[in-house]
Amino acid sequence: MRSTGGLPSGTVTLCFTDIEGSSMLLRTMGGDYQRMLHLHHECLRAVWERFDGAEVNTEGDSFFVAFGSADDAVDAAAAAQRALVDTVWPEQRRPLVRIGLHTGWARPDDGDYAALSVNQAARVVSAAHGDQVLVSDDTARALRKPRGPDHLASLGRFRVRDFSEPVTLHRLVIDGVDGRDLPPRVVPADGHNLIRPLTTFHGRRRDLDVLADAVRPGRLVAIV
DSSP states (O other): OBOTTSSBOEEEEEEEEEETTHHHHHHHHTTHHHHHHHHHHHHHHHHHHHTTOEEEEEETTEEEEEESOHHHHHHHHHHHHHHHHHSOOGGGOOOOEEEEEEEEEEOEETTEEOSHHHHHHHHHHHTOOTTOEEEEHHHHHHOOSOOOSSEEEEEEEEEOTTOSSOEEEEEEEOTTOOOOOOOOSSEESSSSSOOOOSSOOOOOHHHHHHHHHHOOTTOOOOOO
């Protein structure tokens, strides 16, 4: 459902985008960077409008957009990457934009959201590389329409901050766009040598004090 303020409310799909390596582009492009950034904003805003996305805010080279439908959000992400590829950029320096999508509960308040799902969506985009669209499993399960040439490829389970359990991430494979097939920039939940704790560490104040004294800068300490 949509709130009176124009932002969707309830179960919403949240989209974050930003430009990979924007600081380097700013240093190397000089005055052309602002032209590039203006064109980037213009290009993406046209896509959000086309797919009924509500722009929550924009900061620098980043967008935060909310969709009432997971299908609209995924379609918009695919269209955004296509539009970026098809645009003629200053100095032929196409910005590599990463996009992250996550679906969860959020209710707008004074033109913004304060919800765990917002933090989680921001973590998803942080795991992506430029030219990639990463989609959380919550968004994948919220899709209702059959996918066409654009489809989701499961990348496995990962430990992503602000998620209490490992989350399955998917890469959106976009027809006609050569996205970067790179692993997410987060720790895999399976197939590594990090052991998930079986219990929490309660009490034992004296042991904790001994450990705190043992773990000091400049020393290698093994705790069993």
